[in-house]
Amino acid sequence: MDSACPAGTVSPLQYRGGALHLERVALEAVAQRFGTPCYVYSRAAIEAAYRAYDAAFGDRLHRVCYAVKANSNLAVLNVLAHLGAGFDVVSGGELARVLRAGSKADRVVFSGVGKSAAELRQALAAGIACFNVESAAELERLNQVAGEMGLRAPVALRVNPDVDAGTHPYISTGLKENKFGIPAGDALALYRRAASLPGLRVQGIACHIGSQLTDLAPLREAAGRIAALREALLAESIAIDQVDLGGGLGIAYRDETIPGAAEYAAAISAPFAGSGVEISIEPGRSIVGPAGVLLTRVEYLKPGAQRNFAIVDAAMNDLLRPALYDAHHAVLPLREAGGEAKVWELVGPVCESGDFLAHARTLALAEGDLLALRDAGAYGFAMSSNYNTRPRPAEVMVDGDRIHLIRARETLDDLWRGEEMLAE
Numbered sequence: 001m002d003s004a005c006p007a008g009t010v011s012p013l014q015y016r017g018g019a020l021h022l023e024r025v026a027l028e029a030v031a032q033r034f035g036t037p038c039y040v041y042s043r044a045a046i047e048a049a050y051r052a053y054d055a056a057f058g059d060r061l062h063r064v065c066y067a068v069k070a071n072s073n074l075a076v077l078n079v080l081a082h083l084g085a086g087f088d089v090v091s092g093g094e095l096a097r098v099l100r101a102g103s104k105a106d107r108v109v110f111s112g113v114g115k116s117a118a119e120l121r122q123a124l125a126a127g128i129a130c131f132n133v134e135s136a137a138e139l140e141r142l143n144q145v146a147g148e149m150g151l152r153a154p155v156a157l158r159v160n161p162d163v164d165a166g167t168h169p170y171i172s173t174g175l176k177e178n179k180f181g182i183p184a185g186d187a188l189a190l191y192r193r194a195a196s197l198p199g200l201r202v203q204g205i206a207c208h209i210g211s212q213l214t215d216l217a218p219l220r221e222a223a224g225r226i227a228a229l230r231e232a233l234l235a236e237s238i239a240i241d242q243v244d245l246g247g248g249l250g251i252a253y254r255d256e257t258i259p260g261a262a263e264y265a266a267a268i269s270a271p272f273a274g275s276g277v278e279i280s281i282e283p284g285r286s287i288v289g290p291a292g293v294l295l296t297r298v299e300y301l302k303p304g305a306q307r308n309f310a311i312v313d314a315a316m317n318d319l320l321r322p323a324l325y326d327a328h329h330a331v332l333p334l335r336e337a338g339g340e341a342k343v344w345e346l347v348g349p350v351c352e353s354g355d356f357l358a359h360a361r362t363l364a365l366a367e368g369d370l371l372a373l374r375d376a377g378a379y380g381f382a383m384s385s386n387y388n389t390r391p392r393p394a395e396v397m398v399d400g401d402r403i404h405l406i407r408a409r410e411t412l413d414d415l416w417r418g419e420e421m422l423a424e
């Protein structure tokens with residue numbers, strides 16, 4: 001079968017004897033043991049994706065900071081912490097998770113447009129590596145909080161390189177009209193301000209121009225603009241020894257061609273050739289996306305005059321991406337099927353017309369069949385909810401032929417914990 005992994009890594013999914021395996025584990029066995037819906041991740045695939053990025057930079061001073069929001073399960077974070085990964089967090093909750101999973105705080109960078117004073121305090125007390133500051137107001141607040149604590153906060157400004165949307169219309173966070181980052185035109189003035197504040201230590205420039213990028217051109221362009229800004233700052237004696245070039249390399253949900261890690265690293269490093277600057281990246285999707293599947297069972301078949309519906313036991317509350325972005329996830333039967341194929345709409349039990357998982361897939365289906373939605377390791381469980389009072393699925397990690405439950409399926413008691421009825 002085709003691979004959805006970054007070049008240089010191997011898809012962990014394979015049919016053997018007609019049964020779909022993740023690493024050496026038959027996914028049917030996982031479904032039997034833990035029920036469906038169920039997320040299953042491959043440790044080997046996560047590690048291979050991380051190592052491909054790490055190796056791609058060779059001798060150059062670099063750090064690969066996994067973007068925690070893609071999948072924040074403690075086991076996933078712990079596996080990456082063991083490899084020496086850094087972490088990119090966007091909330092105090094994510095910071096707490098990373099520390100809980102065994103990482104040191106000095107490997108953590110903190111991104112996001114809305115960090116509260118409490119979160120700034122928490123991260124300063126922990127001693128994180130860098131705050132990626134996204135506005136003038138945040139800069140002032142961070143200076144004040146750090147001052148109150150008698151500390152100097154390490155900062156980078158997240159600059160919006162305004163990469164041309166005309167040529168690259170899919171870029172969603174690197175443009176002027178976006179809520180993220182500091183407009184490139186304001187950057188110099190804000191760096192001067194930051195350098196003058198006693199509670200801050202200016203050390204980096206950060207940018208992140210978008211997600212699911214399949215072309216290196218916009219990343220190369222953004223890196224070039226960041227390098228130019230670094231030169232301009234040097235001319236004002238503001239020394240920048242770290243640049244963070246964001247996450248965003250895509251994965252092959254369909255048959256997209258994705259640049260390899262080496263090509264990617266070469267493209268973003270090129271403008272910094274000959275400088276000793278440390279390059280950080282913050283990949284999320286490309287580390288965990290292809291490593292995970294969502295298992296689901298066909299509850300009912302409902303063939304119709306217009307469309308054939310296969311109602312499965314997973315829904316938009318378990319995997320939101322199709323409903324939210326019209327995202328595509330390949331659907332694989334856990335057992336290679338022989339019967340007559342038809343075109344099916346895969347829908348869930350949630351009471352919303354938008355509750356679909358896949359459109360127009362040609363599959364031979366019968367009631368009770370087990371299916372895997374591919375590339376569900378990123379922004380899958382992490383975006384799940386309890387809508388319709390549906391307990392969230394179990395999460396499992398396979399490692400060779402071993403199966404580890406890394407998050408138990410939620411119980412109904414979990415769901416109403418903290419709720420109180422009126423006394424009368």
Ligand SMILES: *Cc1c(COP(=O)(O)O)cnc(C)c1O
Binds near residue numbers: 111248285
């Ligand atoms: C979401 C995000 C990432 C990760 O993006 P991916 O597309 O998952 O690689 C990295 N950095 C920042 C600031 C983000 O918001």
